[in-house]
Amino acid sequence: MAALNELVRLSRLDPEWSWSRAAIISRDWRRLAPVRAYAEALGIPVEMANESLPNIWRLREMQAFVAALRADPASLLGIADLVALVNVLPQNRWTDLIAEGIATLARELADKTMPVPDLVEWFAEWSRDTRSEQRGLLLLTAHRAKGLEFDDVVILNGSWDALSKGEDADAPRRLFYVAITRVRRSLAIMASGAHTILRGENVLRRTVSPDRERELPASHAYQMPSLKVVDLSWPGRLRSGDASLAAITAARIGDPVRLVAEGEAWLIRDAQGHTLARMAKSWSPPQHRSFVRGEVGAVVRWRKADSKEEYRTHIRREEWEVVLPELVFD
Template sequence: MRRIDADAGPRARAEAVLAGLDDEQRAAAQAVSGPVCILAGAGTGKTRTITHRIAYGVHTGVFVPEQVLAVTFTARAAGELRARLAGLGVGGVQARTFHAAAMRQLRYFAPRVLGGPMPGLVENKLRLVAAAASRSRLTTDRTSLRDLAGEIEWAKTTLATPEDYPARARAAGREPPFEAAAVAAVYGSYESAKQRDGVLDFEDLLLVTAYALEEHPDVARQVRGQYRHFVVDEYQDVNPLQQRLLDAWLGGRAEVCVVGDPNQTIYSFTGADPDYLLGFADRYPDAQVVKLERDYRSTPQVVGLANRLIGQAPRRRGLPGLRLLGQRAQGPEPRFAEHPDEPAEAAAVAARCRALVDGGTPAAEIAVLFRINAQSEVYENALAGAGVPYVLRGGERFFERPEVREAVVLLRGAAAGGNEPGMLVPAVRDVLASTGWVEHRPPPGGAARDRWQSLAALVDLAVDLVAENPQLDLAGFVAHLAERADAQHAPTVQGVTLASMHAAKGLEWDVVFVVGLVDGVVPIAQSLSRPEAVEEERRLLYVAVTRAREQLALSWSLARNPGAKRTRPRSRFLTGLAPESAPTAPPARRAGKRGKVVLEGEAGELFERLRAWRSQAAQSASVPAYVVFTDATLQAIAETRPATLRELSGLPGVGARKLELYGEDVLATVGS
């Protein structure tokens, strides 16, 4: 990022802010007055554009930094906005999530609005929801409680009361875990319990803050006098409750800049309403609308596939559509592959990941994306079997992991004892070694490996920070960790990322595998009865595709389990994208006696040749056949047909020693 010379004059600083922006980004950055809508496609430099717009407004004197409120959806995104603005010579801008901004204001105004101090917050709804469900005599488990809590959140973000809920849920096509009337009863009981306990939930933060501005003129005057310019990031994801708060902040003014991508609207199920973005120009007829379509993230091949995918969607009313223009050098064409079943699909992906990592691609630059979290297990098993480290995104937050909390406590204690500048990395290693962590020796097993990787990520972060600031000491490192924890900005953990498509939004990798692309999964079965829900599923796949910088692979399997009928149709979204006869990775398998898997066709013939070779190799070495390779390993070889030693090494049961002893012979047998 280009840093701005603090000693330069305002005009020079303003011109420096615009340097390096493309024509469309520059137009957006210079649009600093009145209503502005920036339609920013995937990879088009959205954050760069809005931070440069704020900086340009400050350096030209249009904005006073303290009078700008930029709101986004995650603490990490807000932290990134602040960091980039600091690099552009701008401090004092309030960049916060909706909830953080509302909490700050409500805490200040609570005595005036609520007649007392700020109430406590409900950190987790499940306890209150469980009690409310019990009062309604509903039998629940943890899953149904989470679903009930989700329905209450949806109702509150869409401004539905308990009385409104049944009709509103029917109109929205909701599928609640219980009858709508029962959910409404639980919702009402939950609200009563909160009032009795004198606490607020996170939706209440926004609702009560909006109420304070709407019903207390003195509060409105003070807040609106403080904040005169608003920027709303990810505006396609705004829900009615957030829009109500934004309207209360604005108070009829039009000094607002919204930024969003209608092609990435994927949160309607949580209450998000893309009509706020799509209808922005209708609401503000004099709005400036700027389109950012130059994609700096992905190769033209990835961009082309993304355009074809979203181009099949029906035209939506409102703002013009976006068509990405790839700006990077040419890359490989996206790959398509069909598999007989999910384990075969996972094995093929794991083998490819093994080859990529062995070829020098960092594991952290590879992702496997799926529609639902339940799909992760088969990929966890396949990657573990191939010896490929992985990270499951969407699980426990990094800084909340027990091993990380313990490490931070120990690092804080060590920092209190002093630390020589320039010795940060050895100091961090020493502290972590006291917990039993051994560098360069990741242990076997999923949980132990995950713990090791978490601590290794702290060392890697220390190395990166020292490269930027060689004099950083342990106290500075601990302070940096605290800032990251507040912003939910986890360091990079070296492992292939396993993530749902929703969890992948806002992220990017060099290599992306999008898996499980069959109808009933993508699009999800629940969406098939409503055309608008199917189109949201298309946009979700578009989000997954546009996460890839260089290599993209899309795959599906014809059956869930080995030996099952291969009847699952590939996703309807692949029509016109994938060739009609996509390459079919492992051939058909069937269940033999006692459920044993039997290979058929060419794979079966190769399996028998491999068994014959194994018998000779075992006889020559005077060892049992299974010592050379097990049947399961031979089956994996027959199914994937590795062409190189690297591909062979990625298969389960093929270690370095066996690769050295038998690798060339196996490849010769496969190729014969």
């Protein structure tokens, strides 16, 4: 909690503060789960570096945007035209992401125009690269932080002197050096008593007292939207007129969903009880965890041609949408 409170303190001193330029680094992932829960309780945008975005190009919003671009393939479009196209779409986290892409293009294009085929190619390439862009406070390990930089960094206490299998005695010190050199502006290192690696007098020390009156939120386990955890061909196998197809079409980002066990299958159902998705056979809820809440995290377009050949004989349509849930367990 003290680590995040330090960043909150800094954010109040900087009118141009952005959580997307801050990070909390730990020796292991386990220590970051409580930090995420606390950040969410404070309303701070937060993400874990071991989570990835779904395939941006396949998103319903991106496909609708590209279809609007291709409506007049011979035209030349400028930034204002692109903004107008994205503003027609229902606003959510993914249209906001597309808007960020337009802003990136604006720095290259300025007041010029670009042919539609070139625009489609640009957004296809951008959608591949944008997976790694930071959008909130980033929680990550020192190993994952290699090569990255942030304005403000807090390093959590714990296990910095631990040796992994096959490492030499100086490996923990080198890893800690990686962590402390990720910063561009301010660095805070948390410790309870003497730090296991950090030594010397050239350190500004400050004692913080824990807020014992604030009840810390429980740490959660998260299933983020991912193509790997759902049966991608399930909607394609449904008969025409099946209520689930209409429910999938009507589903919007952020709509609440429930996780339901039916035989050996795990299903995602909306508030009306319609099945929106079928989880992959290989997927199961985290052990010793209970389902807390869920929502529609993303909706992607999938095609018969994308499916494995052995499954195609059971597919009834050429293209369909797949709901990717975002689930929380405690």
